[in-house]
Structure formats: structure tokens, C-alpha cells
Amino acid sequence: MVHARNSIxxxxxxxAMASKLFDPATRERAWLLYAWCRACDDLADGQDMGHGMTIVRNPQERLTQIRERTTMALAGRQTGDPAFDGFGLVARECGISPALTNDLIEGFALDAADWRPRTEGDLYRxxxxxxxxxxxxxxxxMGVPAEDDATLDRAADLGLAFQLANVARDICEDDTVGRCYLPVEWLVEMDMPPGEHMRPFYRKRLAVLARRLATRAADYEASARVGAAALPFRSAWAVxxxxxxxxxxxRTVAARGERAWDRRVVTTRAEKLGWVARAFGQAVASRRAGTVKPRPSDLWKRPGNSL
Incomplete structure (x- = not known):
């Protein structure tokens, strides 16, 4: 638990701030889950706690380490790594299946294979x-039943919203290590040769795509918010x-336009606390929403075999 707390x-x-709103048991399990995700990500990207991404020379070896340690943890075997051992514990307590863990590892496999999205659907996948x-x-x-597809779909949407925000914010950082998550079809549409999108000449066009990413992120965020109705109050507040x-x-990346990548976009402590306060009222309002309805059909649908 100490390792997981320090990791987040x-x-x-x-x-870390949002997790403090959970009840104690959920908070600790969330930390354990985060620590495993962080450890996998750091292994895959050559980072230290999400910072200092570098070009990885042995991506397949690192992917094998992730798979082997995760398999051991799920089987209840000690790995010697507190991030993986802690994940094994929370997976057993909360019914996180090997299929779900494999879904996450598949994302690292895409990066290890130097994959690029061709279409918008590829990006969402x-x-x-x-x-x-x-x-x-x-x-x-947080206690959502594994058979509650309506709520789990909304939960997946929040993850998509977060990652679309990451893609928009990190376009420049990703380019420094030879990665690009902008769909090739979008680059062609903007007449930007793949691999040259960070050239100053293309900044106006790149800003158009960043705003598109922000709009898509907002759509998924709006869908995810509906799922809060199915969560315990403190979990809804945190989410x-x-x-x-x-x-x-x-939203900040979109507002900055061409200057979005001059410095890394961050939220201040005051802004975070502002959202903690607003989210309390939103969580109260979500209590009146009743059951969670199926999500909009025009949004990308998560794979149906993950559970």
C-alpha cells in the first residue's frame, strides 16, 4: 500500500487528489490498480513514474516482462515487484479478469510494434x-457488477476521454520519440505528411486536429458522467x-490553439480543488438520475468479450 500510495x-x-474522495477501502484498491498500470506504462515507455519518456530499444523484451509478471500476479505468485503483487491482490478481490488485463497489455503491444492509427476508429481502439x-x-x-454493461460502457468512455486529452496534450512529446497517434486519414485531410506534423508551418492545421480531439474527448466525458448515477456517492464524487x-x-489545449505545445498543459491545485467542490454538487444531482441508460449509439463501442 505504501508503494501504491507513493506511485499515484x-x-x-x-x-491522486480525486482518489482521496473515495471511501478508504475503494481508495486503497484504486491505488493498487493505478500502481500496476503505472509500472506497466513505465516499463513499456522507459519512464520514471510517467516522466521522461525515451526511445525504448527492447520493446518486445519489456512487453514479455509485463505479461509474465502480470500472469504470475493473477495466479497469486509473488513477483518481487510490489506494483504487480498488489495488482494480483486487487484483481482477486474485485473480480478483474485475465481478459481485461490482456486488453490493457494489448495496448502496450501496439506501441511495441510501432503501430499507428490509420482511421478514427483505430484511434478509439x-x-x-x-x-x-x-x-x-x-x-x-468501485463495486459495479461485472454484468452491468451499461455502467461499464460509461466507465470505458471516461478512459477514452482521458486518453484523447493525453493525445492532444502530448503530440509534441510523442513526436520526440517517433510516435504519432493522430490518424493518418486526419493528416492526409490536413495535407500534413506523417512525421512532419510538428513543423512550424503546420501549426494552424495541427491546432484544428487538437480541437477535434478535444471535442471528441468532451463527447466521451459527457457520456461517462451519466454512469455516475450507478456509483456509491463518494465514488461518484471522485469520478x-x-x-x-x-x-x-x-479544453486548455483547444483554447491555446497554435501555442498548445509551447509548454506542457497542467491543471493547478486551485483548479483541481475547484473541480472537487463542483463535483460534490454534481454527485448529489446524480443521485436523482436513477438507472444508467445505454450510451449513445454513435460513440465507438468497447469490445464485448472483455469480461
Missing amino acids: ARGSKSF YCYHVAGVVGVMMALV LAAAGIYGDIA
Whole structure:
């Protein structure tokens, strides 16, 4: 637990603040889940707690490490790594299936294979594998039944919203290590040669695509917010706070336009606390929403075999 708490404190101030709104048991399980995700991500990207992404020379070896340690943890075998051992514990307690863990690892496999999205649908598929499935796991941690597809779909949507915000914010950072998550069809539409989108000449066109990403993120955030009605009050409060805090990243990127990548977009502590306060009222309002309705049919649908 100490390792998991330190992991989220160093890896994400936004998620760390939102997690404090959970009841104690859910908070600790959320930390354990986060620590595993962070450890996998750091292994895959050569980072330290989400910082300092580098070009990885042995991506397949690192992917094998992730698979082997995760398999051991799910089987209840000690790995010697507290992030993986802690995940094994929370997976057993909350019914997180091997299929879901494999869905996340598949996202790391895409990066290890130097994959690029060709279509908008490809982008959403990637976002599901690296973030949407984490939303599903987090919903299980919060006590959502595995058969409640309507709520789990909304949980996946929140992960997609977060990742779309990441894609918009990190276009420049990703380019430095040879990655690009903008669909090739979007680049062709804007007459930007793949691999050259960060050239100053293309900044206006790149800003158009960043606003598009922000709009898509807002759509998924709006869908995810509906799912709060099915959560315990403190969980709904935490989720709605995180949605607002992270949503501000995409909104700020869109508002900055061509200057969005001059410096990294962050939310201040005051802005985070503002969302904590607003989310309390939103969580109260969600109590009156009743059951969660199926999500809009025009949004990308998560794979149906994950559970």
C-alpha cells in the first residue's frame, strides 16, 4: 500500500487528489490498480513514474516482462515487484479478469510494434486498450457488477476521454520519440505528411486536429458522467472530479490553439480543488438520475468479450 500510495502521488497529481474522495477501502484498491498500470506504462515507455519518456530499444523484451509478471500476479505468485503483487491482490478481490488485463497489455503491444492509427476508429481502439479498459477495471473496484454493461460502457468512455486529452496534450512529446497517434486519414485531410506534423508551418492545421480531439474527448466525458448515477456517492464524487480535472486538459489545449505545445498543459491545485467542490454538487444531482441508460449509439463501442 505504501508503494501504491507513493506511485499515484508521484505519477498523477490529478488522480491522486480525486482518489482521496473515495471511501478508504475503494481508495486503497484504486491505488493498487493505478500502481500496476503505472509500472506497466513505465516499463513499456522507459519512464520514471510517467516522466521522461525515451526511445525504448527492447520493446518486445519489456512487453514479455509485463505479461509474465502480470500472469504470475493473477495466479497469486509473488513477483518481487510490489506494483504487480498488489495488482494480483486487487484483481482477486474485485473480480478483474485475465481478459481485461490482456486488453490493457494489448495496448502496450501496439506501441511495441510501432503501430499507428490509420482511421478514427483505430484511434478509439487504441484509446480503449490503454485507458478505456482501465475505466472498466476501476468501475469493478468501485463495486459495479461485472454484468452491468451499461455502467461499464460509461466507465470505458471516461478512459477514452482521458486518453484523447493525453493525445492532444502530448503530440509534441510523442513526436520526440517517433510516435504519432493522430490518424493518418486526419493528416492526409490536413495535407500534413506523417512525421512532419510538428513543423512550424503546420501549426494552424495541427491546432484544428487538437480541437477535434478535444471535442471528441468532451463527447466521451459527457457520456461517462451519466454512469455516475450507478456509483456509491463518494465514488461518484471522485469520478466526476477526475472527469472535470482531466477534461480541462483537453479544453486548455483547444483554447491555446497554435501555442498548445509551447509548454506542457497542467491543471493547478486551485483548479483541481475547484473541480472537487463542483463535483460534490454534481454527485448529489446524480443521485436523482436513477438507472444508467445505454450510451449513445454513435460513440465507438468497447469490445464485448472483455469480461
